[in-house]
Amino acid sequence: MPAKTYDEIAPHYDRAIRPLERWFLARLRETAFRYLPADARVLEIGAGTGLNFVFYPDNAFGVATEPSGGMLRVAREKDRPDRLRLVQNSAEQLPFRDQVFDAAFASLVFCSLAQPLAAFAELRRVVKPGGTVILLEHVRPANLLGPAFDLLNVFTVRLFHDHFNRRTAAVAQASGLELVKVQRSFCGIINLITCRV
Numbered sequence: 001m002p003a004k005t006y007d008e009i010a011p012h013y014d015r016a017i018r019p020l021e022r023w024f025l026a027r028l029r030e031t032a033f034r035y036l037p038a039d040a041r042v043l044e045i046g047a048g049t050g051l052n053f054v055f056y057p058d059n060a061f062g063v064a065t066e067p068s069g070g071m072l073r074v075a076r077e078k079d080r081p082d083r084l085r086l087v088q089n090s091a092e093q094l095p096f097r098d099q100v101f102d103a104a105f106a107s108l109v110f111c112s113l114a115q116p117l118a119a120f121a122e123l124r125r126v127v128k129p130g131g132t133v134i135l136l137e138h139v140r141p142a143n144l145l146g147p148a149f150d151l152l153n154v155f156t157v158r159l160f161h162d163h164f165n166r167r168t169a170a171v172a173q174a175s176g177l178e179l180v181k182v183q184r185s186f187c188g189i190i191n192l193i194t195c196r197v
């Protein structure tokens, strides 16, 4: 059975993720947005159906990018700050000039990317030196649960192109970003990662 594409997942995404939003995810999204500097020109990658839009301050400005037309269609229906543009694009090849953003943000995206290092290289290119990159990601926990996530990964990649054993903080650091802080929750499965360019 071929893995579901995000165009296929799009109409069901918000409903499927709602229990996690209520349990902890919405709270973590809100926390993640507090780490973005005020008055920053922000880039969001893999914005999906726009579940982060409610956490942007009203005066936020920048671009939210997303490759799936289906996910974007749902996102366009949601309220968002007037100066937050929506652009269809992949994180590995961003259509922006060098150093035009003050900060970048992604939630639950690096588990889905085919080439995480290429996406980090693009973030390093488009975010100004000293700028902030905030990631809210599920990762391979660095404890006894790790091997279980390696096993789970075999199925999640086949079903949803979703990698359950990514070491996203380490990959960010390997890409040349400075790792400022990693806040781990749920036995290290969920990471709120703060990096500096």
Ligand SMILES: C[S@@+](CC[C@H](N)C(=O)[O-])C[C@H]1O[C@@H](n2cnc3c(N)ncnc32)[C@H](O)[C@@H]1O
Binding pocket: 006, 045, 046, 047, 048, 049, 050, 051, 052, 066, 067, 068, 071, 089, 090, 091, 092, 106, 107, 108, 109, 112, 113, 114
């Ligand atoms: C699990 S969803 C997360 C969506 C949203 N960020 C959220 O927090 O609800 C993963 C998202 O990554 C996007 N994605 C997949 N490949 C991508 C790529 N190469 N570049 C950017 N985004 C990508 C998918 O289309 C999807 O919207």
